Structure formats: C-alpha cells, structure tokens
Amino acid sequence: MPANLPPQYTKLEQECSLEKDPKKRLALLERMLAEIPKHKGTSHMVGELKHKISKMKSQLEAGLKHGASRQTSLDHIPREGAGQFALVGPPNSGKSSIVGAVTRATVEIAEWPFATRKPVPGMAAWENVHLQLIDLPPIAEEHCEPYVFNIIRTADVALLVISLGDDDLLGEYDYVLNRLHQAKIRLHGLVDPDPQIPTAVEKTTVLAVTGIDLPDAATRLMLLQDVVGDRIPIWPVSSPQQRGLKELLGACFASLGLMRAYTKTPGHPADMDDPVLLTHGATVADAARSIHKEFAEKLQFAKIWGKHIFDGQRVMADHVVEDGDILEFHM
C-alpha cells in the first residue's frame, strides 16, 4: 500500500535530513510524526519515526547529564557542513586569523607563536553552503601536538597556511610538508609519492598565503610561487583587511569536488538556499537517496529544471544530475 505522503511532510523530512542541531532535529521529527497520515501504508514509517524520536531524546538527556557544554575531543572533531578543512601550518602563519575572520569561533590570535593550544572548529558560510574549518596548533620543530596529525588525516582537505611575513617561509613550508609526510600524510600536488613511505595518506590540499598587505609580500609570494610552480594554485589573503577570503572559501568548496542540486515540491518554488550536495556523475536516484532512502526506493520519475534540458523535463532515476539542477521527485 503506497504511503501517499503530503507535501508538508516531505518538506519537513528534507529539512530534518539537513538539520545538524539535535534539538531542532528532534522538534522536526515530532512535527513529522504529527503530519504523517496514519494508515497501513505508513505504519512502518510511523514506527521508525517513534524509534528515532525516543533515541534522540535519550541522546539529548545523556548529553545534559554529562554537562551542557560540549567537550571537543582533541583528536576527533565530528564533521559538519559540506566538508571539513584542517588548518595546517607553521607557528604564527595566520591560521587562527583566517578561522576568526570567516567563522564565529572564538580563536586565540596573537603576535607570538604557539598561541593556539587546542583544536577549534568553526563554520564558514560560502554562498549557500557551510564549510567546517578547524583551527589547529602549529607544526614546528620545537613542538608539535601529536593529535594534530589525526585531525588532518580524517579531515576532507588540508588548508595549508603560510605567512608572507615569515623571513624563513620556504624553510617553514618545507618543514611542514616533510613533517606531515613522516606522519604518513602526503599533501596532494605538493609532495611526490615516496617508496619509503608507501602507506602515506594522500590529502587534497588548498594553499593559502597570508599577509598580502605586508611590505615585500609580492617578492616573497614569487619565491613561494617558484617552489610550488603550477602544481596547485596559491590563494593570497589578508585576514585583517578581509581580502581574498571569499575566493579562498570558494577554492575550499571546489576542492571537495561536489556539485549542488536543489529540490522542490510540486506547485512550490525550489529552495535555493538549501542545496543537496552530490558528487559529480550522481544520478536522480542518488539525489533522492541523499535525502531519504525511501525517496529512492519509491521514486517513479523526477521533473528537472537545468541548463541542458527543457524546463520540467521528465527524467528517470538513472538520469545524471548536473550542477545547479532543480529536481522535483514523484513517487
């Protein structure tokens, strides 16, 4: 028996699948339970909803018992948003300044090195997506927190930050790359594979240089450019002057290799603030599945609005989605 779900339920379900805050998620689940038509065709879904609600309630209660302030584990930060970026670099290179400039996180910014003592995550908004930046203590010969490598290893991307204000920027750059490689993390594009370290994890890398507002910045940037060549682009920024940060975040999103599609319910405009993030080559079925596995199972066809099709074209589940497409699922 088909579930025949009303559009307001489908909308709540989409909101809930994207909601990260546990309390808001619980409220949405409760509204879904109120909205879902109760008949034989939905009894399985009603049961599942009740189970999720009771699980979420116990998790919230357990969280309260262990103290209201959420403790950040030192070597694991739960991923949020479209992707997780670990800020990597020598001391005083401007990592915290970037995180402070583009997120609401409270970071330690100081003229002296080793100001950052623990990982601090923050969410940065770029267009209609959120990127999670993790400020980290520096990588230096004098001292380096061992957990830093675990965080970099599990992050989606390493955001390497080098300062043009550093008299030894090439030495620091080399040191960080080598130290990471010794810790079995090979920055993609910047470090070639080494048969001595065959198990090194290859990490997508975005390279930012800070201090483009400083004297000699242009000359120093050319020195670094000579070393990096055209292997990966260098994104120049000035955090105090808020220059280049939007472009840097754009490059961060691009490094994830994701595209954005949008969903709509019949008779309503698409929600362009709330993209579904998909890997390139994803199909209509993949898009449906990313919202809810039931969507994909019950999908009969989708209507699609985009660049290389006519508006509202009817497509089947195996149709490949393009960046910017709007999808209307029919079950």
Ligand SMILES: Nc1nc2c(ncn2[C@@H]2O[C@H](COP(=O)(O)OP(=O)(O)OP(=O)(O)O)[C@@H](O)[C@H]2O)c(=O)[nH]1
């Ligand atoms: N002029 C200029 N100063 C900057 C820029 N970015 C950071 N700074 C300054 O550089 C110093 C170090 O900045 P932080 O952001 O604390 O550097 P960090 O890499 O987090 O340092 P650690 O925590 O020691 O690893 C501070 O005095 C910042 O104000 C920049 O783009 N331009």
Ligand SMILES: [Mg+2]
């Ligand atoms: Mg810092």
